[in-house]
Amino acid sequence: MQWNNASEFFAMGGYGFYVWGSFGLCTLAMIAEPLLVCQRRKRAIKQIQNQLN
Template sequence: MQWNSASEFFAMGGYGLYVWGSYGMALLIMVVEPLMAARRHRAALAAAAQDEGL
C-alpha cells in the first residue's frame, strides 16, 4: 500500500479509526496490566504477612 501524505497514512483507507483505536487499546492494556499485577502482588504479600502473624 502506498500513501501520498501523512493524513492518508493515518486515515488507513477509511479504516484509520479502527486501526489506531486497536493500537491505542492494546497500548493501554500493556501499560495498565503490569500496574494492576504489581498492585495484586503487594496485596497478596500483605495478606500473607497478616496471616503469618495470627
C-alpha cells in the same frame, strides 16, 4: 517517511479510527495488565504479613 505533517499522521489516510482504535487499545491493555499483576502481588504480600503478625 510518508507523512508531511502531524495531522496527516493522525488521519492515517482516512483509516485513523481503525488504526488508532487498534493500537490504542493494545497499548492500554499492555499497560493495564502488568499494573493489575503488581496490585495482586501487593495484596498477596499484605496477606502473608498479616498472617505473620
